Amino acid sequence: MLTDIISKNLEVIFVGINPGLKSAEDGHHFSGRSNRFWKVLHLSGFTDYQIEPENDTEILNFDCGLTTAVARATSRADELSKEDFDESLEFFKIKMNKFQPKYIAFLGKVAYKTFSGKKQIEWGLQSEAFLGSKVWVLPNTSGLNRGFSLEDLVIRYSELYNVINKK
Template sequence: MLTDIIKKDLTIIFCGINPGLTSAQYGHHFSNRSNRFWRVLNQAGFTPHQIAPDDDATILDFGYGLTTAVERATVRADELSKEEFHNSIEAFKTKMNHFQPKYIAFLGKPAYMAFSGKKQIAWGLQPEACCGAKVWVLPNPSGLNRSFTLNDLVGYYRELYQAIV
């Protein structure tokens, strides 16, 4: 099980699709060595150094939090069913309404597509809010997502960073 790293009034809550097996096993977000999240966050400007997965809770010090759209851990996000996303919507909305972040950054399109009911979405800022927060959709930093180079990821994440500073 992977525990949210979250508190009220954060600038951004980064929302992964679901935990990977390595993250669930070790209890730390983005702990698979092939995942590029922590490197991208640092290179995009969010953190002054690259956070180690074991120190994932320190992300709160920078005004950011971590959660997942679906709790069940899998090797690949495409192992999740539409029903699992559908069954997660209300709990996710309750959580976001309680913690009230300024932004929700979905890491990958599947969760936001399922939650919004949209068939197509673009990367970046979305036209509608979710639970009072601005929504941003970023490419998934998973090592399995080789459609995006490290530089591509840093560019997309930097756009969000520049929007909040």
């Protein structure tokens, strides 16, 4: 089981699609060896050091949080059905209303596409808020996502970091 790492009024809550099997088994976000999330988060400026997955709660020290769009763990996100997302949407809305982050950063387009009902999603800042939070869509850092190099990921995540920190 993977527990949310969130508190009220964070700058950003990063929203993974769903837990990988290793993360669900370990109980720590992005614990798969090939996942680049923690490295990208550090290199893009969000954290002063690279957090180890077993210390994932330290992300709160940087005014960031973690959750997933769908709670069900799978080995690959493409194993999720539309029903998985549909069943998760209401719980996700309740969670975002409760915690009210300034930004919700979806990691990958699939969850935001499904939650928003939009057919086309661009990377970056979205034109509409989601329950009062600004929405940003970032590439997924999964090792299965080979469409983005480490450098590409850092550039995309740095864009959000710079907007949040008004650089």
